[in-house]
Amino acid sequence: MAPKVTKWILLAILSFVMKPEILIQGQQQVPCLFFMGDSQFDNGNNNALLTTAKANYQPYGIDYPDFPPSRFSNGRNIADFIAQFLGFAQPIPPFATARGSEILKGVNYASGAAGILDESGRQLGDRISLNKQLLINHQITISRIALSLRNRTKVNEYLSKCLYAVNMGSNDYINNYLLPQYYPTSVLYTPDRFAEFLIRRFSGQLRILYNSGARKVAVFGIGLLGCLPQELARFPTNGSACVDSINNIVQLFNDRLVTLIGNLNTNLPGAQFTYINITSISSGDPTAIGIRVVNAPCCIVSATTGQCVPNQVPCSNRNEYVFWDNFHPTEIVNLVTATRAYNATVPSDAYPVDILRLVQQ
Numbered sequence: 634m635a636p637k638v639t640k641w642i643l644l645a646i647l648s649f650v651m652k653p654e655i656l657i658q659g660q661q662q663v664p665c666l667f668f669m670g671d672s673q674f675d676n677g678n679n680n681a682l683l684t685t686a687k688a689n690y691q692p693y694g695i696d697y698p699d700f701p702p703s704r705f706s707n708g709r710n711i712a713d714f715i716a717q718f719l720g721f722a723q724p725i726p727p728f729a730t731a732r733g734s735e736i737l738k739g740v741n742y743a744s745g746a747a748g749i750l751d752e753s754g755r756q757l758g759d760r761i762s763l764n765k766q767l768l769i770n771h772q773i774t775i776s777r778i779a780l781s782l783r784n785r786t787k788v789n790e791y792l793s794k795c796l797y798a799v800n801m802g803s804n805d806y807i808n809n810y811l812l813p814q815y816y817p818t819s820v821l822y823t824p825d826r827f828a829e830f831l832i833r834r835f836s837g838q839l840r841i842l843y844n845s846g847a848r849k850v851a852v853f854g855i856g857l858l859g860c861l862p863q864e865l866a867r868f869p870t871n872g873s874a875c876v877d878s879i880n881n882i883v884q885l886f887n888d889r890l891v892t893l894i895g896n897l898n899t900n901l902p903g904a905q906f907t908y909i910n911i912t913s914i915s916s917g918d919p920t921a922i923g924i925r926v927v928n929a930p931c932c933i934v935s936a937t938t939g940q941c942v943p944n945q946v947p948c949s950n951r952n953e954y955v956f957w958d959n960f961h962p963t964e965i966v967n968l969v970t971a972t973r974a975y976n977a978t979v980p981s982d983a984y985p986v987d988i989l990r991l992v993q994q
């Protein structure tokens with residue numbers, strides 16, 4: 634978090650805190666909503682997998698009254714808030730348990746530890762990579778929708794009206810490139826070449842999504858990974874609030890992603906891709922919204938995994954923390970991110986448009 638003071642986050646938060654009716658949209662703004670991503674969107678897809686990247690135990694979800702909790706936060710995640718802002722009465726169900734006609738409203742494929750590259754996150758166990766989310770699970774959903782609508786033209790029309798939100802890439806860094814003891818990528822690629830390599834893969838994947846009928850796609854950039862408590866514990870910061878070298882190599886990916894989004898919009902007929910700029914959204918002074926702790930987790934974390942230790946009592950002032958565990962933001966930060974992705978507070982929050990304008994155009 635940059636120490637620069639802005640009041641924008643404050644205004645965004647206050648408008649929700651003071652006027653909660655804004656959260657309750659009368660009508661669904663899109664017929665369907667699909668999420669592809671990692672732990673920032675995952676709402677239960679990893680529960681039955683053999684992996685340590687799980688959130689189905691206390692104290693995860695302590696502010697989300699559901700069992701098992703299944704969210705990598707104390708409460709709602711970004712996907713929950715976006716569904717809410719778009720007028721969905723219920724969260725979008727995880728692919729692992731979505732059944733019957735509910736899939737017509739969309740499916741959440743996200744999986745903790747997953748990446749653009751199939752191998753990212755491997756050292757934690759099983760995960761559903763972006764390739765698997767797209768090439769297997771989403772295709773299964775499309776064939777189920779086709780069975781239900783019974784007309785290919787109708788299916789394509791339907792899929793083109795949905796919103797697709799994609800949040801991928803963090804694990805290709807924190808659970809790949811930045812772990813040379815497990816992955817050779819940092820030996821094989823300079824930061825610049827690695828960003829280029831990831832973007833080439835991501836480009837192919839976003840084209841597959843387009844070829845699977847998607848037209849309105851919000852692609853989240855990678856956040857300030859150098860500010861994660863996990864990285865602050867691993868690397869010296871040299872007087873800075875974050876590990877700047879990590880933020881710098883991630884920025885190489887984000888810069889290329891912006892160019893990719895522009896190219897997709899130019900080259901694919903009818904494509905409406907947009908970039909959600911987490912760098913912009915997370916800049917500003919967190920104390921303006923009452924956040925006091927930016928560099929330590931709220932729950933008691935395991936020294937090996939950086940996730941919450943089961944059944945330990947977390948901090949009680951959760952709205953004063955940016956981080957819930959060593960990797961994942963608290964619900965209050967997820968609210969800010971989703972709010973600004975949906976309705977940009979400053980123009981740099983989204984490029985070319987925010988989600989609100991994306992679903993209207």
Ligand SMILES: *[C@@H]1O[C@H](CO)[C@@H](O)[C@H](O)[C@H]1NC(C)=O
Nearest residue numbers: 782783784785786787788790
């Ligand atoms: C399929 O749906 C399209 C668009 O809704 C419609 O024009 C067409 O007549 C339908 N075809 C059949 C065989 O029902």
Ligand SMILES: *[C@@H]1O[C@H](CO)[C@@H](O)[C@H](O)[C@H]1NC(C)=O
Nearest residue numbers: 868869870871872873877878
């Ligand atoms: C720390 O910062 C100083 C000044 O910017 C720079 O000269 C030095 O190389 C940095 N050291 C490390 C280890 O990054």
Ligand SMILES: *[C@@H]1O[C@H](CO)[C@@H](O)[C@H](O)[C@H]1NC(C)=O
Nearest residue numbers: 891910912913916981983984
């Ligand atoms: C993203 O946000 C950063 C920080 O505000 C800004 O420097 C950059 O230009 C933005 N990118 C886009 C594509 O708007």
Ligand SMILES: *[C@@H]1O[C@H](CO)[C@@H](O)[C@H](O)[C@H]1NC(C)=O
Nearest residue numbers: 644645648655976977978989
């Ligand atoms: C978007 O945010 C602006 C203030 O930045 C507010 O006036 C407007 O009502 C918001 N629109 C929606 C649909 O939430």
